[in-house]
Amino acid sequence: MSYRHDKKKARLCSVVSAALLVTASLFSLQSVSAQGVPEPTFHSQQAHDPASNFTARWTRADARQIQGMSDLNVPTGQNSMPSWLTMPDIPADFPQTNSSVWVWDTWPLADFNANQISFRGWEVIFSLTADQSGGYSFDDRHTHARIGYFYRRAGIPARWRPRDGGWIYGGHVFPDGSSVRIFGNIPLSQNAEWSGSARLLGVDGRVSVYYTALAFNRNANDEDITPSTAIIARTDGRIMANRNRVWFSGFNDHLALLRPDGVYYQTGAQNPYYNFRDPFPFLDPAHPGKVFMVFEGNSAVERGARACTEADLGYAANDPEREDLEEVMDSGAVYQMANVGLAVATNRALTRWKFLPPILSANCVNDQTERPQIYFKDGKRYLFTITHRSTYAAGMDGPDGVMGFVGNGIRSDFQPMNAGSGLVLGNPTDLNSPVGEPYALDPDQNPRTFQSYSHYVMPGGLVTSFIDAIGTRRGGAYAPTVRIKIRGASSSLDTSYGTGGLGGYGDIPSNLPFPWNFPLSRSLPSLSGRDADG
DSSP, X not given: OOOOOOHHHHHHHHHHHHHHHHHHXXXXXXXXXXXXXXXXXXXXXXBOOTTSSOOEEOOHHHHHHHHHHSOTTSOTTXXXXXXXXXXXXXXXXXXXXXXXEEEEEEEEEEOTTOOBEEETTEEEEEEEEEETTSSSOGGGGGGGOEEEEEEEETTOOGGGSOTTOOOEEEEESSOTTSGGGGGTTOOOSEEXXXXXXXXXXXXXXXXXXXXXXXXXXXXXXXXXXXEEEEEEEEEEEEEEEOSSOEEEXXXXXXXXXXXXXXXXXXXXXXXXXOOOEXXXXXXXXXXXXXXXXXXXXXXSSOTTOOOOOHHHHOOOTTOTTOOOHHHHHHTTGGGOEEEEEEEEEOSTTSOOEEEEEEEEEEETTBSOOEEEEEEEETTEEEEEEEEOGGGBOTTOXXXXXXXXXXXSSSSBOOEEHHHHTOEXXXXXXXXXXXXXXXXXXOTTSOTTTTSEEEEEEOGGGEEEEXXXXXXXXXXXXXXXXXXXXXXXXXXXXXXXXXXXXXXXXXXXXXXXXXXXXXXSSSOOOOTTSOOTTO
């Protein structure tokens, strides 16, 4: 069904929507004040040179705005968060995407501008997958993760597709045994392929997959002998399709691009539980000729070091709700030291990369800023990332979901969205009740507090994710797509999308057909080709 919109009505709706967003933001700020939460840190959104040493901070004063939005008086087990920042309830009878494999982190075939490309009439996506009959549980899937791919006919509205989204599983992307060779002589008991991005390079169908190569070195009791080894890697192959199917070739050679340096980004020697993963390469029109990459990291300090500062807390000097720095560190908040890293390619083939300082830190706030991505809208740069309730530092709280920050450049004094909190889209959660785990939900908690995770923001504000757990039922399937409306530093759930805000399961549409105007001025050499720039 299509709709025609009168231009005056459209403008009026835009004004009303903007007013509602402002009202909602003001309401949340009033709630913050009423519940004794501090003022958020001021952030200018000012852009800085990508190579400069400026790092924006998601401060404790910022993150405490999330708790200020939470309703203290909701019945136990309901949603205490604002509805306009909450993903609608996913039905408990959700369809399984595939009967053979669990799926979780997912990303589309895209270009360096994050346009999602349909290839010869097929939409193509990549997911972390694990064998449902492999003899391990859903919660043990991470050490068995392989990158798989799915495809379906492009251009079919969600309402005309099967309820499960209609994705056809094509199998593993990389040949068996190819990704382990990147570790050389590093001792390991098992390797896994973790999240990244896929970039279509040229009209000949060449594809680069940027991903996280993981090696685990564990004993028979599944205990670490040495910390895991994480490498941001790239491998090249070719996509092919006919009227019946999509398939890939290549991906035999895997190149290590980045390993944590211990200067900007924490290593396994500094912290056995370090995070270093999820590469997202992109172009920025403000810096033509350069290709950048964001990724998840941790601030490079020894685990437990008393490394938090007043700037990480972010309070105004006279704020009556400010915390004492020493007391914050005494609470154990020093164990949560997340950041979002930045790197830049130093050759045309994109085979050599250089670390730049982090663009965002969350020291003493949170320990994970997973799957970061840069999103462009209205001249602004949005940094979206995801995190768990369980990874917040002592004294901090928030639902599993998407965090957002906005600035005028890829390195900015990023302002946390939505009343300074950073929260963009969370699961229905009762912050007044303990959270538990997906496999052991607290009986007083909202049954959908773990309903979805690993959100990825697509063109037009569409957001895809996977189902983790709804009550006692575990997922491993694509969640319904939702849409967020983004205006400046505010966002809200678009309840007019789909049914009550829920779109189709796994609705991950392409927005550009193949072939298209390539975002790079000339096609990139493959890993097996010669690098003209040395």
